[in-house]
Amino acid sequence: MRAEVLKGHLDGLLLSMLEPGPIHGYAVIELLRARSNGAFDQPTGTVYPALHRLERAGLVRGSWSDGPGRRRRVYELTAAGRTALTDQRVSWWQFAGAVSTVMGGGVAAWTPAT
Amino acid sequence: MDTRNLTSRLVADLDPPARPVVTEYLRELAAALPGSCRTRASILTEIAHGLIEQVADTPGTDPATVARIAIHTFGDPRNLAAQFARELTGRTAHRTGFALVSSGPLIGTLWLLALGSERPTAINMALPQRITGLFGALPLLPVLLLTIIPAALVAAAGAGRASRILPVTTGTAGLAGLVAGTGCVIADVILIWHAVMTAATWSPLLIAAVTISTARLSLAGAAARRCGRLRAAG
Numbered sequence: 001m002r003a004e005v006l007k008g009h010l011d012g013l014l015l016s017m018l019e020p021g022p023i024h025g026y027a028v029i030e031l032l033r034a035r036s037n038g039a040f041d042q043p044t045g046t047v048y049p050a051l052h053r054l055e056r057a058g059l060v061r062g063s064w065s066d067g068p069g070r071r072r073r074v075y076e077l078t079a080a081g082r083t084a085l086t087d088q089r090v091s092w093w094q095f096a097g098a099v100s101t102v103m104g105g106g107v108a109a110w111t112p113a114t
Numbered sequence: 115m116d117t118r119n120l121t122s123r124l125v126a127d128l129d130p131p132a133r134p135v136v137t138e139y140l141r142e143l144a145a146a147l148p149g150s151c152r153t154r155a156s157i158l159t160e161i162a163h164g165l166i167e168q169v170a171d172t173p174g175t176d177p178a179t180v181a182r183i184a185i186h187t188f189g190d191p192r193n194l195a196a197q198f199a200r201e202l203t204g205r206t207a208h209r210t211g212f213a214l215v216s217s218g219p220l221i222g223t224l225w226l227l228a229l230g231s232e233r234p235t236a237i238n239m240a241l242p243q244r245i246t247g248l249f250g251a252l253p254l255l256p257v258l259l260l261t262i263i264p265a266a267l268v269a270a271a272g273a274g275r276a277s278r279i280l281p282v283t284t285g286t287a288g289l290a291g292l293v294a295g296t297g298c299v300i301a302d303v304i305l306i307w308h309a310v311m312t313a314a315t316w317s318p319l320l321i322a323a324v325t326i327s328t329a330r331l332s333l334a335g336a337a338a339r340r341c342g343r344l345r346a347a348g
Contacts, residue, residue: 025160026167043189044168048161049197056204056273070127073160080278 010050011059012088013040015081018060022076025051051075059084117144120155124162128169132181136165139185146195148347149202157198164188199348204272204284206344207291210337211269214262214294221326225305228323252308258301265294269341288345295338302331 017023017031029047032040054060059081065074077085121140125133140162147154165188172187174180188194226244249256271280272287282290306324313320 024163026164029164030171044164044187045161045189045191045194046197048157048164049194049201052198052201053204056201056208057278058274059278070163070166071159072163073156080275084278 009092010042011054012085012092014047014050014054015059015077015085015088018075018077018081019085022074024065024072024074028075054081117141117151117154117158120144120158121162124159125166127166128181129177132169132177135178135181135185136162136169139165139188139191143191143195146192146347148195148199148344153202161188161194196348199344200284203288203341203344203348204277206337206340207269207272207284207287208274208277210291210295210334210341211266211272211287213337214266214298214334215270217330218263218266221323221330224319224323224326228317228319229309251312252304254304255301258297258304262294262297262301265290265297269294284348285345288341288348291341292338292345295334295341298334299331299338302327302334306331 013032014028017028017035023031025048026044028051029042029044032042032047051060051062055062055075058078060075061078062073062075065072118141121137121144124140125136128136140158143161144154144158147157149157165184168184168188169177169181172180172184174183226241226248229244229248268282268290269287271277271282272284272291276282277287306327309320309324
């Protein structure tokens with residue numbers, strides 16, 4: 001998939017990769033590749049500035065982990081990041097549902113569980 | 115920190131034939147990265163670890179070829195450096211704007227108190243009268259404040275909560291940081307020059323105001339230069 005297709009959705013995708021717990025930059029890339037079955041195969045390096053952008057906005061927190069092996073920079077969601085992820089999910093499902101309906105995909109618009 | 119030594123150390127875990135390929139990439143990235151030595155070292159370390167993982171995940175038998183494929187997958191180091199420069203611009207502008215917004219009222223109040231302290235008739239003057247008096251004596255000052263305050267607020271929106279709400283790009287925040295910092299330098303120079311030219315006696319308050327303004331002048335100047343350099347690199 002071309003990089004420009006991902007533009008505008010990368011932040012939401014990265015936030016969702018970090019939802020289960022703290023992981024380092026390359027694990028984010030691997031997870032993104034695996035969960036998309038290789039469809040989101042971005043130039044690997046671009047994920048790092050994107051993580052720094054999320055950190056600058058206060059949506060993720062980065063810290064150096066001194067565990068066994070190499071010293072790694074690990075990222076985790078902040079409370080603001082969790083809120084932003086929920087908001088991005090809702091707006092994505094509304095958008096995807098509307099596009100599918102218009103294009104005849106037959107996918108009903110998603111409504112969040114109450 | 116010497117990036118040449120750092121890159122050599124970072125690639126030590128790789129197969130010897132792959133090391134020069136990855137080292138070259140990291141050196142190209144280091145050369146294009148702006149920011150302090152510490153910031154550059156931190157980014158280089160993070161990228162090097164990602165690259166080493168990428169090399170380990172890339173199939174192939176010849177280590178040098180594998181390293182070249184991994185680097186190709188990683189992307190152009192100059193593009194990567196430009197993307198990091200934009201992030202650093204936002205953070206630096208935020209710190210500059212935040213520092214100016216939070217220190218400005220205190221330093222302004224100190225000057226208002228200091229410039230009246232050497233004249234007995236001015237000691238009992240109300241704050242609005244002191245402000246009018248200062249602006250009357252230095253008419254460029256209100257113009258500068260009308261530039262510095264909005265610019266510092268825009269710069270502060272380069273990161274953090276404000277960056278999520280306001281549509282301020284890192285380039286705009288960097289420019290605002292440059293303008294606010296430069297404006298602050300000019301304002302401090304004017305205030306110090308006015309004190310030197312007009313003060314009959316040097317009260318402790320006036321000495322404190324001049325000292326603090328001299329310190330802020332150099333810090334604001336350095337911050338403005340950093341904002342300008344980072345913005346140009348992004």
